[in-house]
Amino acid sequence: MFLEEEPKVAAIGAGMEIFEPTGNMIIDIGGGTADVAVLSMGDIVTSQSVKVAGNKWDSDILNYIKRKYNLLIGERTAENIKITIGTASRGAKEETMDIRGRDLVSGLPKTISITSTEVEEAIHDSLHLMVLAAKQVLEQTPPELSADIIDRGVIMTGGGSLLHGLDDLMSEQLKVPVLITENPLDVVALGTGILLDSLTAKKRSWF
Numbered sequence: 001m002f003l004e005e006e007p008k009v010a011a012i013g014a015g016m017e018i019f020e021p022t023g024n025m026i027i028d029i030g031g032g033t034a035d036v037a038v039l040s041m042g043d044i045v046t047s048q049s050v051k052v053a054g055n056k057w058d059s060d061i062l063n064y065i066k067r068k069y070n071l072l073i074g075e076r077t078a079e080n081i082k083i084t085i086g087t088a089s090r091g092a093k094e095e096t097m098d099i100r101g102r103d104l105v106s107g108l109p110k111t112i113s114i115t116s117t118e119v120e121e122a123i124h125d126s127l128h129l130m131v132l133a134a135k136q137v138l139e140q141t142p143p144e145l146s147a148d149i150i151d152r153g154v155i156m157t158g159g160g161s162l163l164h165g166l167d168d169l170m171s172e173q174l175k176v177p178v179l180i181t182e183n184p185l186d187v188v189a190l191g192t193g194i195l196l197d198s199l200t201a202k203k204r205s206w207f
Contacts, residue, residue: 004195005035005037005044005047006030006035006188007026007028007035007036007037007039007047008039008043008044008191009188009191009192009195010026010028010035010157010158010188010191011024011026011037011039011155011157011187011191012191012194012195013157013186013187013189013190013191013192013193013194014026014155014157014181014187014190014191015181016039016155018039018040018041018042019041019042020040020041021040021041022040022145022148022152023039023040023045023141023144023145023146023147023148023149023152024038024039024040024148024149024152025037025038025039025137025138025141025149025154025155026039026154026155026156026157027130027134027155027156027157027161027170027178028156028157028158028188029053029054029130029156029158029160029161029166030053030054030158030159030160031055031159031160032051032053032054033049033050034049034130034133034158034160035047035048035049036048036049036050036130036133036134036137037137038137038138038141038145038149040145045141045145046137046140046141047137048133048134048136048137049133050129050130050133052126052127052129052130053130053158053160054079054160056126057082057122057123057126057160057163058075058078058082059075059078060122060123060125060126061078061081061082061086061119061122061123062074062075062077062078063122064118064121064122065078065099065101065112065114065122066104068118069112070103070104070105071099071101071102071103071104071110071112072101072102072103072104073099073100073101074101077099077100077101081097081099081114081119082119082123082163084097085097085114085115085119086116086119086120086163086164087116087119087163087165088120088123088127088163088164088165088166088168088169089120089164089165089166089169090120090121090124091117092164092165092168093116094115094116094117095115095116096113096114096116097113097114097115098111098112098113099111099112099113127166127169131169131173131174134170134173134174135173135174138174149176153176153178153179154170154171154174154176154177154178154179155178155179155180155181156170156178156180156181156184157180157181157184157187157188158184158185158187158188159184159185161181161184162180162184167179167180
C-alpha cells in the first residue's frame, strides 16, 4: 500500500516542479476540504487543511436563504446558485437568479430572486477562514522559499478554484499572483497516475 498527501498529488498533476530545491505553493479546493501547502524537494514544507470548501459553501448559501427569506431549498439548488451566480469578490459580478423553495411560514412553494452579492455575503466567513489558512502557511514558509512563491505565484486546483473571483481575492489578500491550473478538476487523478507510473518504473528497476 502506498499513501500520499493530496496537495502533493494535486501539485504533481498540475505540473508543478515540486522535486526542485525551490518553493511551490498550492491551494487545492475540493468538496470537503481546502488544502494549502508549500512544497520543495518532493516534500511538504508546511501545510494546513480547513473544512470550508465547496460543500460548506453550499451549506452557507442554504442557511443564508433560510435565515433571510424563510425559504427552504435543497442542496442541489444551493450548489446551482453557487455555480451560476456565485462570486468570491463583492461587486465583481452582479447577476440575479430566480430560485424556488418551500416557504417556512406558509408551507407553500415560493419563488424569490437572489443576487451574486448575496451569495458572496453568504459564503464570506468561510472564504475568510480559507484566506487565513493560506496566510498562515505563507507566514510559516522559510524566506528563501517565500521568494520563489512571489516569483512563481500560487497555483489553485480543485473544483472550488472555479468559483468566480476566488483567484483575485486570494491574490489581493496574499499579495502574490494566484493562477488557476488547467483542468483543475482532474489534477489529483493525473498526479495519481504519474506517481503510479513512477512507482512501477522503480519496481522494475529493482529486478
